Amino acid sequence: MISISYGTLTVNQHQYILAVSQAGLCFVGSPDQTISELTTFLPDAQPNENQTVVAPFVTALQAYLTGKQTTWTLPIDTTNGTAFQQTVWQALQTIPYGQTTTYSALAAQIGRPTAVRAVASAVGRNPLLIVIPCHRVYRKDGKIGDYRGGLELKQALRLLEIQSK
Secondary structure, three states: OEEEEEEEEEEOOEEEEEEEOOOOEEEEOOOOOOHHHHHHHOOOEEEEEOHHHHHHHHHHHHHHHOOOOOOOOOOEOOOOOOHHHHHHHHHHOOOOOOOOEEHHHHHHHOOOOOOHHHHHHHHHOOOEOOOOOHHHEEOOOOOOOOOOOOHHHHHHHHHHHHHHO
16 A cells, blocks of 8 residues: 545635645546545555645646646656556656647657557546646547546636646
């Protein structure tokens, strides 16, 4: 079992669960979800509520969601993913603020151009919603595609980034 601290952030009438390990932020939940989403993503974790530990991450994410910050500077922890997932999540972090890419382009970027479905699956398993910007990935046909946080949030994040540039 891995001990993690968790707490909540409320922005625009939506609550997000955030979890922090010894290495950094390891989970950002979908809007208005319960602790069960955290335990589904991190089944080996032993979550302990501790808003004080999570507070700096809450402040940073709140600044992002309100358009006051465009980069993430606090440590993150992606060690709960497979090597392939971590590669995809690293590639996601290279997508510039306010820009988008496609699942196909992301697959090509990591040197796996035929692994589009595997890349899309890894994007969907991203435990750090918003912080690792999976909301910047769209389908090759230009359609929005799926998003763990919901399509309304994906569209809102895209609009926020366009307006904040």
